[in-house]
Amino acid sequence: MEWDDLRVFLAVAREGTLGAAARKLGQTQPTMGRRLRALEEAVGQKLFQRTNDGFVMTDEGAAVLAHAERMEEEALAFQRQLAGQEQLLDGLLRITSSDWFGAYVLTPVLAEFSRAHPRVTIELLTDARFLDLSRREADLAFRIKPFEEPDIVSRKLLSMPYGLYTRAGSAHPEAGNGADVALVTMDTAFGSMPDVAWLQRLLPRAHVAVRSNARLIQAQMCAQGVGVAVLPRPLGDGFAGLERIELGEDPPSRDTWVGYHHDLRRLARLRALLDIVLERLAH
DSSP: OOHHHHHHHHHHHHHSSHHHHHHHHTOOHHHHHHHHHHHHHHHTSOOEEEETTEEEEOHHHHHHHHHHHHHHHHHHHHHHHHHTOTTOOOEEEEEEEOHHHIIIIIHHHHHHHHHHOTTEEEEEEEOSSOOOTTTTSOSEEEESSOOOOTTEEEEEEEEEOEEEEEETTOOOOOTTOOTTOEEEEOOGGGTTSHHHHHHHHHSTTOEEEEEOSOHHHHHHHHHTTSOEEEEEHHHHHHSTTEEEEOOSSOOOOEEEEEEEEGGGTTOHHHHHHHHHHHHHHOO
16 A cells, blocks of 8 residues: 555545546546555555546545545654644644534634644535534534434533524514514424424414524524524624514523544644634633
8 A cells, every 4th residue: 555545545535526636636637546546456445436526435435534644644744843844734624513603603713723724724514414424524523412423522512502583673572472473493303492492482472484494594584574583692692683682581502512533533633623612612
């Protein structure tokens, strides 16, 4: 197994196509293809599925990726030490979170990290579904429920406060009623979430105007005057055109968890990012 072949593998895994990977490494596509085939022959496994849209990693490829990235980290560290640049970090970090959490909570932290480590590329994937850390769909994940996978290192990061919001200047509803009050709330797939039950209890006569699984959409609808919405405080307090309503009790808070695959626990760039995340957000 040649290190140059692993560099080709990493480039294809990150870029998704042979052409893009070849441009990244400054090599020709035929050379890249030969090196990738040589690596697959060396390990005795197919590492990618070739599709019309590009290269999709197999389970075996995902297993190789974790080890190849650690080898890359060591190679880069060796080069930096010889060059007297031990503090520089390189490489890619894929992070997944919900849309609003990425925009209103993570963005300042990621900006601080990027200023400190400009050679690390951050890829922030905002998705309502939970990406698979074991398949390396992401390196670091932020979720609203604990991680159940046995190979994931995780911890509770924070308890997120929520509030009830309306368009600034609108009339405020009263607790225990809700007649003529329109709601902007979660879609039926998320109907078991605590804030849905809280709304039904405090505003039992309110009717649902809009359902969405995206908190950013809910905030926008609320700011447009469609109805009141329960939103995370960082989003609601920071969204122009909204004001918070007091009904005598706050909506239930939600815990946020952070997790990563245990194979990445020694990845220097991941550790550096986690240090900033925990320092700025953990409580």
